[in-house]
Structure formats: C-alpha cells, structure tokens
Amino acid sequence: MDTSRYSDEPYDSSRLRGKQQQFVLGNGEVIPGLEVAVKSMKRNERSQFLVSSEYGFGKLGCPPRIPPNATILFEVELLGFVEYHTAEGEEEGRNQSFEQRLAAANSEREVGNDYFQQNMIGRAVGRYLKAVRQLEAVRLRDANQEAVWRTSLKKLYLNLSLCSLRQRKSQLALSNCRRVLELDGKNVKAFFRIGQAYLQLGDFKNSRKHLQKANKLSPHNKEIQQELRKLENTRKRFQSMERTMYANMFQHPTRGVDDESREQEPVHFHSREELTKKLRELSENPGLLDLVLPQCLTNEEVFCATEIARELGLRTEKSPDCGLRIFKPGVQPEDFEQYLR
Numbered sequence: 001m002d003t004s005r006y007s008d009e010p011y012d013s014s015r016l017r018g019k020q021q022q023f024v025l026g027n028g029e030v031i032p033g034l035e036v037a038v039k040s041m042k043r044n045e046r047s048q049f050l051v052s053s054e055y056g057f058g059k060l061g062c063p064p065r066i067p068p069n070a071t072i073l074f075e076v077e078l079l080g081f082v083e084y085h086t087a088e089g090e091e092e093g094r095n096q097s098f099e100q101r102l103a104a105a106n107s108e109r110e111v112g113n114d115y116f117q118q119n120m121i122g123r124a125v126g127r128y129l130k131a132v133r134q135l136e137a138v139r140l141r142d143a144n145q146e147a148v149w150r151t152s153l154k155k156l157y158l159n160l161s162l163c164s165l166r167q168r169k170s171q172l173a174l175s176n177c178r179r180v181l182e183l184d185g186k187n188v189k190a191f192f193r194i195g196q197a198y199l200q201l202g203d204f205k206n207s208r209k210h211l212q213k214a215n216k217l218s219p220h221n222k223e224i225q226q227e228l229r230k231l232e233n234t235r236k237r238f239q240s241m242e243r244t245m246y247a248n249m250f251q252h253p254t255r256g257v258d259d260e261s262r263e264q265e266p267v268h269f270h271s272r273e274e275l276t277k278k279l280r281e282l283s284e285n286p287g288l289l290d291l292v293l294p295q296c297l298t299n300e301e302v303f304c305a306t307e308i309a310r311e312l313g314l315r316t317e318k319s320p321d322c323g324l325r326i327f328k329p330g331v332q333p334e335d336f337e338q339y340l341r
Helices: 032-039 098-117 121-136 143-166 170-183 188-201 204-217 222-247 272-284 299-311 333-337
Strands: 002-004 046-051 072-077 288-293 315-319 323-327
Touching: 032 046, 032 072, 098 121, 098 143, 121 143, 143 170, 143 188, 170 188, 188 204, 188 222, 204 222, 272 288, 272 299, 272 323, 288 299, 299 315, 299 323
Parallel strands: none
Antiparallel strands: 002 072, 046 072, 288 323, 315 323
16 A cells, blocks of 8 residues: 655555555544545455545644645555454343354454465464354354354364464364364364374374375375375484484493593494493493493483493483493593593
8 A cells, every 4th residue: 555645755655564554444543534445445456545634634644754734645455355243342142143153253264364374373373263262152053053153163173273283383283173073073184184283293103194094085185195205204214313313322431541442433222221231341341431321312311321320330420511421430530531532
C-alpha cells in the first residue's frame, strides 16, 4: 500500500517495508477513509483512492509526514481477506448456536492459515487453538453436526501438528496427531506426521511403523514414499556415525616409562563385559597406569564405568579436557601427564 501527498515520494509504503499490512475492519486500526475504501474492493484488486482530511488525519495531520488538512492518495492492492466471525459479545453458554461457533472456528482457522503461509508459526498456533476452543464448547444436536464437527477438529489438529513439526516440538506433534486418530482411526496425514515426529526424535522403528501404515492406506502417495527413503538414509547415516563413535569411544591406556610404543589406536567396547575386561587388565598389569574415556559419554556410560572401576579398586577422575580418567590407587594424575601427547 503506497500513500503520498501528491508527490513523487510516498510517506509510507508496505512494499518498501517488505511486509503486508493486516488489520481488522471495524476496530479503528486504520483511518475511516481507508476502511471504507477497502470494504469496496475485491480480492486481488488494485485501486487508488483520494481520502479527504475529514476521513483521514484531520486538521492536525500527522507531523512531520502528513501536514494538517491533507488529502491523501492511497494506492491499495487487496491481496486477500477473511470474513471473520467471533462469538465475543454474544450471549455465552447454551444460547450460542452450533453455526455461530463453527463460523467463528472457521474464521480463526483461516486467519491461522494466513499466518502459516507467512511463516508466522506462533501466531498461527494461537489462532488454531482459539478455533479448537470454539469447537470444544459446542453442543451437538445430531449426527450431521457431529460429522461436520469431527471434520473441522481434524483439520485444526492436523494444522497444529504441522506447526509443531516446523517448530521441532515432536512430542506435541505426536499428541495432536493422536487426537486426530481418536476422531478418524485411518487418517493418512496423522500416521504420516507421527512418522515424521518419530524421525525427528531419532526413533526409527516407530517412524517406519507409522509411515508404513500411511503408505498402506495411500500406496501411491509420493510424499510418503519420499519420507520412507529419507528415514532409511537417516538411519544408515546414524548407524555409520554410531560405529565411528564406538570405534573412537575409548583410547588405549597410558603405559609405563619403558614402553616406547605409545600409538593411540582406537579400542572397541560394545558391552559392559568388554569394558570390565579392559579395566581388569589395567588393574592387574603393573605396566599400565590409566585408561582415558572421552567426553562424549552419556551419564549412564559414565556411571557404568565408575561402578566397574570401584568394584576393581580403581579410582576415577572427571576432566574437562579428556572426559573420565580411570587409574590405580596410589597413582596421582600428575604421574601420567608426562606421557600425554
């Protein structure tokens, strides 16, 4: 929307700002003349309007941009609009009809869709939740109303699940999709988005399970098949990274002064038994001083290693530089620092 004082330079422009201007008619958010002008327009229409000071900024104007008693030229392109119904101000409770609440919910959903298209996900979620509250308050008279009610709620929960996925709120996405399945136990989109949510969580088994359910219900859906391929590729990459992590998880123990060979080759530990065996070797071999565990260990792995070390009479020390170090009683950390690379 461009506005000017019959000059070559507009005093304001939503195009220059790179952001569409949105407002609700009847709320006093824009000057009366612009509101009247917009009410006369059709979607995608582009028009110019001259608005006198009486319906614009009045005798005072809006210094320094708009002088007093200014007639303003508006150039407006109406990109879209939503017929917004609301139950606010109406009598609460039983007197609100199903049609009133449905209209309000649909309006909220359409505004939410508009926000979503502009990547304003938080605002979209707010609108969808308002719509859900409208529908949750309705009283259904017959099976026809229930069918419409279920369809409307499914749309909202699916929209909320998509927003949750965009925000990487995977658990919330799962919750919204499960609500959809309560309304429609064979909803393809719900199974598909549950699969996506589990993939975000790194739960490949459940992700595959639900994506396969979606694929069974819609076997020719390319988007589902693409997501299944993505799942397999992600799983393979994860397994490769996991093997590399295991390969580099532990370093060889530091050896004595007389040991000239000090190469730090990786050692594999895939079980508690293997780690116990290596720590027992540390405990019984007089030529070994310590065993260094890397920083990438989880709390559970650190706890496990500490328990095994305690059982074998070994000491442990956490270090910000090398993770967890396990060494023999009587050996001080400075005793093996000279052997470190």
